[in-house]
Amino acid sequence: MKKLWVVVVLVCFVVTALSLSTVYAQDKKVFTFNGQSRMPSGNVFFESLVRACKRAEAASGGRLVFKVHPAGAIYAATKELDGVHRGVLDFADTCYMYYRDRWPAAPIFTAKPGGMSPMEALAWVIEGGGHELILEMLKGYNVKIINGAGQMAPPEIFLTTNKLLNTVADLKGLRIRSAGDGAAILNRLGAACTLLPVGEVFEAMHRGVIDAYEVASPAVNWTMGLQEAGKYIYLSPVRHPYEWNPFFFNKKKWEELTEDLKNIIEAAWREEAYFYYARAIMADIDALEKFRKAGIQVLPLPKEIEDAFLKEADAYYAEQAKQDPFTAKVLESYNKFKETFRSIWPRP
Known part of the structure; x- marks a missing residue:
């Protein structure tokens, strides 16, 4: 009887040890992911995705490794959603407005001309029903959209041009690199808009392929060397009062992760939304001064055009x-x- 008891104890010990070793091995498994930004390396949006990934890596204790590639390095620029859906990319950032040809509503999730402030828009996405609508739009796609994870950006430059803008008539025939609903509205005002990857804007302006462009905020444009592409910067929040750019995962890859690693990624990527916004405001103020010193005229958009x-x-x-x-x-x-929020807290 005593021998039997000893055998039972030994068996239990071995089973427990094996179970613990399995759990330990799972806990120490390293997950490596390849992803892509919609922006070229050195761009503040690219650096934002890198920063969010490094934050997750640090919190994981080495169990997460993210390899972030610039626009077009693995999959076609502006088509990151397809790359993640098809499993060519494990993760990415993108602009919903790039997919306006599939979903007419898509640009609204990036920025609505004449819309809310950045923080109002982010609150709508996270808690006001926006996230659920995004999931409805992307139904059938093999992607995991993390609610609140991404980059919330301040208002963009309305346009950078080689031509002075005084009246609406000055927009007629103007060849503009633009995207989303802003492009559709500019077209209705007589402009001729086309979507180019942001990395092609500089050359397109120098070759005279386009007369004007909108890319992003002052800091983004400066990091791309666009101080040498255009004579006039027109400021107004009406076209792009904010910009929401999501971080997202391949759904199959996401489901392979343990729950604690999912929580780490969610927290690290959500934090970037607020960190990027605060940092971008200060960077934009600095960049506008740099543009002025570089000889670019920074002007308010004429009220008639606005x-x-x-x-x-x-x-x-x-x-x-x-x-x-x-x-x-x-x-x-x-x-x-928007109406409910502002009825309670009217804007000054």
């Missing part, structure tokens, strides 16, 4: 809502949140 743009934006969205039920649903949620 008013015409906002009026055309209202007409554009009214038409879009009639043509596409999902766009109508997104606009209803967006506008209701």
